Amino acid sequence: MRRLHVWLLVVLVLISGAAVVESCAQAPPPQAEAASIAPSAGQLQGQVEKLQQQVAEARGAGDNAWLLVSSALVLMMTGPGLALFYGGLVRRKNVLATMMQSFTLMALITVMWALFGYSLAFSSGSRFMGGLDYVFLRGVGGLPDADYAATIPAQTFMVFQLMFAIITPALITGAFAERMKFSAMVLFTVLWSLIVYSPMAHMVWGKGGLLNAALGGAFPTLDFAGGTVVHITSGVSALVCALYLGRRLGFPKEPMRPHSVVLSVIGACLLWVGWFGFNAGSALAAGSLATSAFVATHFAAAAAALGWAGAEWIRNGKPSVLGAVSGGVAGLVAITPASGFVAPMPALAIGLIAGVVCYLMVTKVKGKFGYDDSLDAFGVHGAGGTVGALLTGVFASSAINPLFKDGQGHSLAMGLLEGNARQLLNQGVGTVIAWVLAIVGSLVILTVVDRLVGLRVPDEHEIQGLDLSQHGEEGYNWET
Amino acid sequence: MTKVEAIIQPSKLDLIKEALREIGVDGMTVSEVRGHGRQKGHTEVYRGSEYTVDLLPKIKLEMVLPDSRVDAAVQTILKTAKTGRIGDGKIFLSKVDEAIRIRNEEHGEAAL
Numbered sequence: 213m214r215r216l217h218v219w220l221l222v223v224l225v226l227i228s229g230a231a232v233v234e235s236c237a238q239a240p241p242p243q244a245e246a247a248s249i250a251p252s253a254g255q256l257q258g259q260v261e262k263l264q265q266q267v268a269e270a271r272g273a274g275d276n277a278w279l280l281v282s283s284a285l286v287l288m289m290t291g292p293g294l295a296l297f298y299g300g301l302v303r304r305k306n307v308l309a310t311m312m313q314s315f316t317l318m319a320l321i322t323v324m325w326a327l328f329g330y331s332l333a334f335s336s337g338s339r340f341m342g343g344l345d346y347v348f349l350r351g352v353g354g355l356p357d358a359d360y361a362a363t364i365p366a367q368t369f370m371v372f373q374l375m376f377a378i379i380t381p382a383l384i385t386g387a388f389a390e391r392m393k394f395s396a397m398v399l400f401t402v403l404w405s406l407i408v409y410s411p412m413a414h415m416v417w418g419k420g421g422l423l424n425a426a427l428g429g430a431f432p433t434l435d436f437a438g439g440t441v442v443h444i445t446s447g448v449s450a451l452v453c454a455l456y457l458g459r460r461l462g463f464p465k466e467p468m469r470p471h472s473v474v475l476s477v478i479g480a481c482l483l484w485v486g487w488f489g490f491n492a493g494s495a496l497a498a499g500s501l502a503t504s505a506f507v508a509t510h511f512a513a514a515a516a517a518l519g520w521a522g523a524e525w526i527r528n529g530k531p532s533v534l535g536a537v538s539g540g541v542a543g544l545v546a547i548t549p550a551s552g553f554v555a556p557m558p559a560l561a562i563g564l565i566a567g568v569v570c571y572l573m574v575t576k577v578k579g580k581f582g583y584d585d586s587l588d589a590f591g592v593h594g595a596g597g598t599v600g601a602l603l604t605g606v607f608a609s610s611a612i613n614p615l616f617k618d619g620q621g622h623s624l625a626m627g628l629l630e631g632n633a634r635q636l637l638n639q640g641v642g643t644v645i646a647w648v649l650a651i652v653g654s655l656v657i658l659t660v661v662d663r664l665v666g667l668r669v670p671d672e673h674e675i676q677g678l679d680l681s682q683h684g685e686e687g688y689n690w691e692t
Numbered sequence: 693m694t695k696v697e698a699i700i701q702p703s704k705l706d707l708i709k710e711a712l713r714e715i716g717v718d719g720m721t722v723s724e725v726r727g728h729g730r731q732k733g734h735t736e737v738y739r740g741s742e743y744t745v746d747l748l749p750k751i752k753l754e755m756v757l758p759d760s761r762v763d764a765a766v767q768t769i770l771k772t773a774k775t776g777r778i779g780d781g782k783i784f785l786s787k788v789d790e791a792i793r794i795r796n797e798e799h800g801e802a803a804l
Binding site for chain 2: 464465468469470473500526528530538578579588
């Protein structure tokens with residue numbers, strides 16, 4: 213980057229020089245005093261500075277444009293992406309309630325984020341949690357926050373991060389689908405966002421965070437776009453929710469087929485596309501790192517879709533559509549922490565591994581333990597996130613993203629394959645902290661919410677379906 | 693008057709409808725139904741969970757005909773609906789006492 217600046221300066225000087233020469237050429241005869249025509253060193257310096265500023269502004273505009281588009285893409289992952297993906301997997305009587313959970317979070321977390329969430333995640337505070345500097349978005353405006361992203365307005369960074377805060381609790385809803393009270397869901401996700409999400413985001417990405425790899429955390433954990441912050445926290449919390457709430461009535465005896473795999477396919481495809489904003493946007497600039505993350509993301513999704521569908525084909529004799537799209541999502545989950553650190557070939561490997569591991573988690577392990585993680589939020593996000601977080605420590609490459617530097621600014625080894633075995637340990641520390649925070653935080657919140665409003669709907673409401681009992685509507689009114 | 697009820701494979705509906713029209717049967721009621729006879733259902737697998745689906749989608753044709761035309765209609769349905777495999781469906785015949793056209797209150801075969 214520094215070399216680029218030097219070159220830029222040289223080019224600018226040359227251009228200005230050329231301009232000077234030209235103005236000299238048009239100047240009156242040589243007998244006139246040269247000094248009065250040629251600009252002084254000070255003027256030249258001023259011109260160079262002006263040009264430099266224009267270049268910086270142009271770059272800032274490009275970065276900002278990409279980050280705004282990325283923010284919109286990430287919001288699209290929750291609604292309609294996740295809403296459709298989950299909505300298709302439930303029974304017909306619960307389709308609206310399930311979509312409503314995702315949609316509600318788009319509104320609910322936005323308000324929480326503006327009031328406290330952003331501050332608790334991203335302002336300076338302790339190693340575990342942000343402070344109150346940005347409460348009510350005080351001071352979060354058009355100027356960049358150089359600690360996070362030097363070329364985009366702090367407000368862009370804030371809104372981009374908000375979209376992550378929205379989708380994370382929305383992922384959990386897959387575990388308690390078809391049986392949780394709407395009021396309990398609202399309370400749970402609000403508290404979860406403040407007690408689990410914001411602290412985890414602060415530890416990994418916030419100024420002074422314990423695990424922050426870019427800003428000198430004690431255990432630098434590589435998490436480019438939220439493997440620990442988003443997927444492990446949500447996936448593990450999902451498991452806790454599934455265990456705490458208990459199984460749906462009739463599970464596993466009664467058939468609970470997805471009512472529309474079609475909706476799920478559309479949702480999964482929207483998730484895939486939206487994930488480019490999630491991961492490539494996490495470069496926080498529109499440069500080559502964004503491209504690298506984009507490519508890694510895409511390749512991992514592809515390999516994982518093939519991995520899951522292939523495993524199914526071998527074991528069941530048929531590659532299912534739901535399997536293929538679930539695999540794609542599992543690959544996207546696993547590449548999330550690694551996306552800005554790995555080359556395309558490791559991305560393929562991460563995707564393939566995640567596809568097969570998540571397939572086994574969902575089809576074998578879940579059956580063995582008998583918990584009812586209705587839509588496999590843990591099997592895909594918890595397992596995929598953990599696989600991704602650990603493999604990031606294996607495949608991270610200084611050629612892709614030289615984040616670790618020595619005192620002289622020389623880049624150091626990143627992952628295990630480059631000889632930095634310690635990184636795998638750090639990834640493990642980050643992973644364990646995410647698991648523990650998710651388990652303890654979710655348990656506490658579930659207990660509180662259970663006392664306050666009760667978690668489950670009454671049996672007759674569950675049988676009737678949540679669409680009618682919670683919202684007074686039905687998803688499909690065929691006869692009208 | 694006789695009511696002809698035919699449970700058929702959904703894919704055969706258009707062929708049968710066409711063939712019946714050719715022999716002059718131009719009124720019928722069609723419903724989408726589910727059921728099973730000797731045909732076994734199938735298994736569906738969603739994320740490793742197996743579901744046995746034994747009620748299969750079928751089409752039910754209903755038409756009430758003058759007795760003189762029943763045989764031709766039955767023969768036509770048999771010819772077009774038959775594949776020779778389990779699941780082709782069934783035809784039921786039953787006597788109908790009366791038919792009334794709501795528009796002009798015509799009775800009997802005139803209402804068909």
